[in-house]
Amino acid sequence: MFQKLFGQGKRLRYLCQDETRLGLKTETGKLITAFGVKPVAPVLWKRDNFWLYGVVEPLSGWHFCQEYSHLNTECFQQFIDALALELGEDIALIQIDQAGAHLTNKLRWPENLIPVCQPAHSPELNPIVSSLGIY
Numbered sequence: 001m002f003q004k005l006f007g008q009g010k011r012l013r014y015l016c017q018d019e020t021r022l023g024l025k026t027e028t029g030k031l032i033t034a035f036g037v038k039p040v041a042p043v044l045w046k047r048d049n050f051w052l053y054g055v056v057e058p059l060s061g062w063h064f065c066q067e068y069s070h071l072n073t074e075c076f077q078q079f080i081d082a083l084a085l086e087l088g089e090d091i092a093l094i095q096i097d098q099a100g101a102h103l104t105n106k107l108r109w110p111e112n113l114i115p116v117c118q119p120a121h122s123p124e125l126n127p128i129v130s131s132l133g134i135y
Helices: 002-006 073-087
Strands: 012-025 047-056 063-068 091-096 113-117
Touching: 047 073, 063 073, 073 091, 073 113
Parallel strands: 012 091, 091 113
Antiparallel strands: 012 047, 047 063
């Protein structure tokens, strides 16, 4: 039946997608003050980080990831476009969470990617997250 719907030579794949921020965040140290005096210090929340977007195919272990500067619609669009090219003729169901960058009307999904949203507040349902042992 799949052959009739999508054509000869195409595979149907199931992918799970997620992203994470990696990098450094400065932390404040302790201040010495007189007893009863509240310490006051400037805080510089300078961050040096990047976002890693990725997909994994649980059945085969195949994966694809790329680095981006932000978690937003523009970067996610670039990621799904690159993923669509990587998949070639294959069709993929891609499980995504309900992040704002994933559900906006500004996204243009490539023809070979079919988004499937997991329920809200349930990251344990995503194999890309649970395989890391976070949950």
